[in-house]
Amino acid sequence: MNWFRFASPASFYPIAGPLTAVFGWVAVALAVAGLYVGFVIAPTDAQQGESYRIIFIHVPAAWMAMLIYVVIAFWSLFSLTLNARLPAMMAQALAPTGAMFAFIALWTGAFWGRPTWGTYWVWDARLTSTLVLLFLYLGLIALRSAIDDPRRADRACALLALVGVVNVPIIYFSVRWWNTLHQGATISMTAAPKMAQTMLTAMLLMTFAAWSYAIATALHRVRTLIIEREALSDWVGRFIAESPAKAANDPAAAPRHGGV
Amino acid sequence: MTEWLARGGHGFFIWSSYGMFALALVIEIVVLRRSRRSAIEQARAMRADSQAS
Numbered sequence: 504m505n506w507f508r509f510a511s512p513a514s515f516y517p518i519a520g521p522l523t524a525v526f527g528w529v530a531v532a533l534a535v536a537g538l539y540v541g542f543v544i545a546p547t548d549a550q551q552g553e554s555y556r557i558i559f560i561h562v563p564a565a566w567m568a569m570l571i572y573v574v575i576a577f578w579s580l581f582s583l584t585l586n587a588r589l590p591a592m593m594a595q596a597l598a599p600t601g602a603m604f605a606f607i608a609l610w611t612g613a614f615w616g617r618p619t620w621g622t623y624w625v626w627d628a629r630l631t632s633t634l635v636l637l638f639l640y641l642g643l644i645a646l647r648s649a650i651d652d653p654r655r656a657d658r659a660c661a662l663l664a665l666v667g668v669v670n671v672p673i674i675y676f677s678v679r680w681w682n683t684l685h686q687g688a689t690i691s692m693t694a695a696p697k698m699a700q701t702m703l704t705a706m707l708l709m710t711f712a713a714w715s716y717a718i719a720t721a722l723h724r725v726r727t728l729i730i731e732r733e734a735l736s737d738w739v740g741r742f743i744a745e746s747p748a749k750a751a752n753d754p755a756a757a758p759r760h761g762g763v
Numbered sequence: 764m765t766e767w768l769a770r771g772g773h774g775f776f777i778w779s780s781y782g783m784f785a786l787a788l789v790i791e792i793v794v795l796r797r798s799r800r801s802a803i804e805q806a807r808a809m810r811a812d813s814q815a816s
Contacts, residue, residue: 553771554770554773560784607784614779618776723795730799730802
């Protein structure tokens, strides 16, 4: 099987549709399971009481915010070196979801910090570097919308993504490099988990749900980008003709030039 | 039920977190669907224009 076949938007588009639905429903199923374990089975934390349950969305959101940025940098490197269209579209499609997760990580962190640390916000290394991550995402989106030519925007955004990726290890290691209010890593590859088994299970289920959701939204967005960018190609024309047209109330489908 | 929602006094913080997350997901999904519809309509219009000229 030649995987490079799917590197062209025309062959990627048809498989991205069903994949969007699959990943979307997997995300829903995992989230339901994760919330059930997290709220029904997992016990109350001995030190933090109930507030710790924010961990089930806080940690997955923070992980996704970092991971998505790394994936954007990866696709950006591809798009710069190979000058290919699809990797640049993948990078563009991931940015809004990454921004959403970065915002949610900060928001849930604030509402977790208040009952446990006594404050919504401190200019601590972990919090500040995560805020920088949110600004990097917003910068990518703003830079994109400021450049009209899509291929030039691809190159500019790819460069910004690659320069900004240095922030991700800073976020990750901030709790070790600096003396921060934020606690250390929740999960370590080298040490046994410090949390109860059910809490860990709920958090991992929510993490995989977030993962699946991000893939679904990125695929959905990439299909929209393909239609926008390749509107005049023959295969997009065929797709538009096949898609359930709302001909009656669709001004674009009506004859616009005196029926010529 | 009220007690379940109160979460031992931490209900406000927990539901503010979960509520904002749910809102963000809903907004993202609505925007995704809208932008897809408008992209299809725009592509139709562009094609109609290019065929007419």
